[in-house]
Amino acid sequence: MADLDERRVRLRNTLLQWLYVELLAGRSKSAPTPQKIMQHPGCSVSDITWDELSDAVDDLEHDDYVRRGRRVGRGVPQLALTTEGQLAAQAVGGQQVREATEAAARKDPNITIGRDGTVTIIHGSPHASVGGGSAPPPTKHDRRMLIVGLAGLLVAVIGVGITIIRWSPWDAANETVPTTVPVTTQPPPLGQDSVTTAPPPTGPRETWYNLVEYTASGWANGFNSVNSIRIGVSRRTFTGSIVGYYQSGLDVQNDRATWTVGGACTKLSVWVGKDADSSSSEGVGRFFVRGDDADIHVPVEKSMTDAPEEITAVLSGVGRLTLLDTRALSDARNAWGSPRVMCTAPPGAKR
Missing domain, CATH: 2.60.120.1060 (NPCBM/NEW2 domain)
Structure with missing residues (x-):
């Protein structure tokens, strides 16, 4: 039983590595097969069956590391790594993962590697699209960021209007000097997930x-x-x-x-x-x-x-x-x- 569990964990980790290398190669959705996984340089599992691969996919989906796409032929459907899945793949590591990440970062300015080794892939990168094609359609996050930015811009406009009225010559006699500096926000560049305007969460994290x-x-x-x-x-x-x-x-x-x-x-x-x-x-x-x-x-x-x-x-x-x-x-x-x-x-x- 212990050997079986270790084999399942190694297959799960290899599948994570393979999907991450596929992502860095410009394929955000890929359909794994036992042959493709066994050909991955970091694979230490031999004679992989379709049932074992399906169990590994179930494990990753249960942990919210992958999302299923359409099925191509028999076996496992196309898979896409979630943000959590990308972080997990980086944590699992492996020589090919590191080499593929460094190579992609040299070619694409939208891929950055932080001092702590954290990898950031910004929407618009060819590595974040299927087959290196066009950039993906706006996500819910993109739309939220646009709404937040426009709301911030509206607040800024209203604030400027109020300031003009308060400082107008006909009301100068009753003028009160403000004790706080108004805060204005600017909308983030569209399509960049790395820009966050939401305040940091407060309280204990679940x-x-x-x-x-x-x-x-x-x-x-x-x-x-x-x-x-x-x-x-x-x-x-x-x-x-x-x-x-x-x-x-x-x-x-x-x-x-x-x-x-x-x-x-x-x-x-x-x-x-x-x-x-x-x-x-x-x-x-x-x-x-x-x-x-x-x-x-x-x-x-x-x-x-x-x-x-x-x-x-x-x-x-x-x-x-x-x-x-x-x-x-x-x-x-x-x-x-x-x-x-x-x-x-x-x-x-x-x-």
Whole structure:
């Protein structure tokens, strides 16, 4: 199992590197194949199958690193790296990634490398368009920046008009000297994402926390945390997961864990189903998500013939979060894949 997980991580990282090199070569959307990935100089995974490549794409999409495009032939559709995906690819690195980045920066003034190694690709660069063609159409961010700039310009015009009226000769006798200097803003150059006029965010920043990595305030004997688990008929792998293996019901809750989130979390994401490596393939497991002892999501039922299903729930205002499942003694084990919460503070002490 450990070798399988390491192979999956290496394939995922190689796919990130390959997509990033494709982006720097002027192809913002590319359709990977096992052959293309294995030919990547940094690839250390051999005999890649279509199923393995599809799992790697699912992993990157789950982490918001890629967006899917249209499908070309069989297999994986065209993929485009998100901003988060570009940063992740830079972090993974690799000799070819560094060489491709430096080469692209020498050719294109719209690609810059900061002193800390951060790479910035500005819209309008041929490396930010498909096949080196025309620049991409304005994004939502571009339109927001244009609106912010025009609003700032309007405020400046109104401010100048008010100043003229206040300083007019017919009102000079009642003139009051202003104690503050008016602030004017100028619209940013169109098409440049690197220009930001919005004020910096205030307050704690939300981020994802994997529940398995934090101490629960209550943990029943039927739950066990695992590094990874394969779920359902698709046998999809999830890291940082939980398996429920005791006989458990609503009266005797052996498969249960509770975290004190204290109202600091807003969202839960977890994949549920049957442990594909169970010795038994029988039974139906029921999965409950509760906030302060009340169900906050409709219970989900899963058998071994079902694919894993993602449960998402709103946690705003929830003080205690509970994951609970039920199963018969002879049933296949229940699985909670990669349970994580979006919070402004950790959901407990680090384990």
